[in-house]
Amino acid sequence: MKITGYRILRSFHDWGRPVGDVNGYIESGLTPVPVVLVDTDDGLTGVGMGSDHDIDRIFPAIEGEDPRSVSALYDRMLAQVFKAGHSGATFGGIGTLDMALWDLKAKAAGEPLWRLLGGRDRFVAGYASGLDIALDDDRLAAWYATMAARGFTSGKLKGGRDIPADIRRLGIIADALRVNTPNPALMLDANESWNLKQAVRHVSAVEAVHDLTWIEEPLRRWDAGGHARLTRSIRAAVATGENLTGLEQYGPLFDAGAVDVVQAGSVWGITHFLRVAYAAHSRDLPMSPVGLTGNNAVAHAAAAIPNHLSAEVQDLGAPFGITVDQEFADGGIVLGDTPGAGVSIDEAAIQKRTAAADWLVTEGPHVRPKRAGLQLVADPPPALLG
Incomplete structure (x- = not known):
């Protein structure tokens, strides 16, 4: 089997x-989903979703190769962009191709990916995450009630600016999830918007009311020293790692004892997730993938690692023209038996229909406000947020 094109x-x-976080949100609720299809000479096509950035520069590393050599091809893709570097969106392009290669490997074997990777159980425990910074209290309650109906017992709030609001809204999430458990797990995601002492003050105030399971991305992703000081100052676990692009970037956090729940963004692919997971396992740390909606291939990998804790479930639907062989039940993801990652693409439908789906808007959650971490009050004048 040889790779012939994409x-x-x-x-x-x-x-x-609307979806977003403390840094901004997308009012339309429409976001783009690039799909990369990798073709082979025997008619099999692998599907990857996430980023299509730099695909033309990365693809020569795998063209003509046997797609089943996934780990070696992953390293070839990293080497292909050695001089310019593999961070950011380029790492996403590598991750998308990596997903397609694993999809091909499992399809060639005639097995669902979770079983090919060594998983025994098709169930992947998860938590509800509404990307909910722009939802009012009523919509917040309704969304988490929908997730509670699927058995979820854990929820994550996007917050970080307003302590009283975060306390109130975490209570709304807890009330919705109590139909399944008397003590829901509550998480708060600040999306790198604080400095260290802001984090200590904010989390401490929340913990006076709620038993917070973890605080996510409280500080800049590379701040190993700050995360280490923070985790010693609060009861909640510190969760971070989703924006780290490469196993080597986790080293300082591990060495400093700075992370309690190790995260990896699903957009970065399966091989990255597996390598980080085993590095975390060597340090007795749990693993949690972020952003599985539209990137369910990493859910298959989560089913196969020994230290999986819980996976972020942001929505019950799928991107337009895409069908995923999975269900959401019992508070998690139930993976199917379709060979590969279980993703089917209606190419004709996607090609015929377009939508104004632009994540990169001026005030979206991908843009860090210029005064993030440099504010004396929780809700400063708009002039300081631009």
């Missing part, structure tokens, strides 16, 4: 609600 489609995800 194609790129651009679908979109309609979240049905």
